[in-house]
Amino acid sequence: MTHRTAHPARKAGLDQWPPDIAAMRATVARLLGPDDAPNALPPVADELVILESTLRGHLQLLIPEVDAAARRLPADDIPRYCALACIGEANGKLSTEARPGYGGAVAYARRLARVLGALCDHYETLGES
Numbered sequence: 001m002t003h004r005t006a007h008p009a010r011k012a013g014l015d016q017w018p019p020d021i022a023a024m025r026a027t028v029a030r031l032l033g034p035d036d037a038p039n040a041l042p043p044v045a046d047e048l049v050i051l052e053s054t055l056r057g058h059l060q061l062l063i064p065e066v067d068a069a070a071r072r073l074p075a076d077d078i079p080r081y082c083a084l085a086c087i088g089e090a091n092g093k094l095s096t097e098a099r100p101g102y103g104g105a106v107a108y109a110r111r112l113a114r115v116l117g118a119l120c121d122h123y124e125t126l127g128e129s
Helices: 021-031 045-071 078-094 104-125
Strands: none
Touching: 021 045, 021 104, 045 078, 045 104, 078 104
């Protein structure tokens, strides 16, 4: 059995590991698969709680990365503007919660998944991958 150690802790932004975009996209795919439609079966409740928490964590890690990459571009650059708008959307989603009632938690998790997918696209477009 192979023994692995944890990655060293970040020190003031130095020695930072890049975000795991593949893992983030895999989480998105759990909620937004190719057959996703309004009537698609939602994940079971226990899995949904874990997925929502994971999506929130991914967003909290990726937002500063995309923000830093976007701000290195000229102020009138369209990809910069689009990335910063997506960051605003992501922050807005993080500041809300699921609506009570049937389907509210699933719809909220899917909104988080869509904005995470968009941020992954911006991260790759801005050359951070």
